[in-house]
Amino acid sequence: MTAPDPVVAQEAIEYCYEQGWTDGLPVVPASRPLVDEFLARTSRAPEEVIGRVEQLDRECTVEQAAISAAMAGCRPEYFPVVLAAWDALMLDRAARGGGWQSTSGPSPMLVVNGPVRQELGFNSTGGVFGPGFRPNATVPRAIGLMVRNAFGIHPHVLEQATQGLPGRWQICFGENEEESPWEPLSVSAGLGDGVSAVTAMLLRTVEYVDNRHTQDHEQVLWDLADTMSRTGALIFREASYGLVLGPEHAQLLAKNGMSKQDVQAWMIEHVGRTGRDLRRAGKSAGEKHVRGASESTDGDDEFQRFLPSPRHVPVVVAGSRNAAMSMVVRVFGEWSGKAVAVEGTA
């Protein structure tokens, strides 16, 4: 193969910048033959509408998704995962509504389950929130380019994130099913074991919990709950916090007889703050479901639980078994509770 002409490649990349199509990083200029390779990976028609923002009168088709996936640097075989991720996101009420325009600047978190992880090389172990793996990096980027280009939601214009979440279009990983003591997230979300699937939720923040010097599982639970009980990200009366448990934490909990459901129940019971703490943070009262300030000391001694149901505490296992660390992820709105199977896989 003759080495390609870098000057032509650079011109094509600059052309995409000039059109306003990029997220700030260079994109792969999408050609007809390349996009056709993506479209060949799905049985869905190119003109099928897979998402619509009613308020903007814009929609996204399978063809536009394929162009965005190509531009994001996906390989054609990733395309069914991109479509499943998009469908999973469209189950989210905020993503169908104004979530992409929100001042909170939420990021999708995409969790991949099943054999497709190995087939495509998704990272599910060390550094799952970090860079270095093409599918993990390019699948969520494709979603960001679809929002930008198909929906026309650009920063500083229709997208009004005050600060946004670091890694806004970069959070995608495989669940470490091999080292998880529990059933995969996709199975909790209603699909069969061994089915390749994507689960999606929107995040407002991500915070690590480093607890590697105890064998007391209750201490670990308290540490996780304390991080989940912060007032900063609390805006509504109720909240949703996911746990991305490192394998060591998950295995410690399981060794002490806890199922995933037990962990969720423990968090529902213990995650919250006193009325006094909430009053100090200006979040003790509020109209309707939004929290606001109040001078009243009524209820100061009352412990307010934040998590109303197990679906508000999704639990997934990812990362390496080399230190006992986990991540608390603050879910924006509410997880749909449903996973979407990847087309054409087991």
Added chain:
Amino acid sequence: MVEAILDPTGGRRAVAQGAAVLTPNRLKLAGATIGLLENTKKNAAPFLAELGRLLVERHGAAGVVARTKAAFAMPIPEEQLAELARTCDAVITGVGDCGSCSASAVADGIAFERHGIPAAVICSDAFIVTADAMAGMRDATGYRYVVTPHPVAVLGPDEVRKRAEEALDDVVAILTSVAS
């Protein structure tokens, strides 16, 4: 053969070009019924209620019809638009003080105008770019709305009333006159 680079936008720019389209039927405030469409954002309801009160007290409006938009990020449902258009002579809507609600408030204002009902949208100055972008998407570049300083959500009751009073002249100008 040279391949074309494919366009991911479906051939559409983020913001279309167009012209502001207001109903030429501007309002005589005396005896008019004013719809107040609050969008559930903090302080939106008292802000609009105070504007309604001032329009009755100072401009002879007959009264108000207060309604709530269920989903602040989404355009007003057809049924609610039809109901307000049937029962009111003009509508005030807002307050646009978030990324999606500012855009959808402007979309609602334009929808009312195209339905023949003068409408005044209240939007915080932090979201002018979003509001203007939405006007462009609705082919109504240059659409006029009422700008109030950001923030609105944090204000106390007296401050909200003061804010409404400051916005009153602009609301009246938009509802009663086509000229900018």
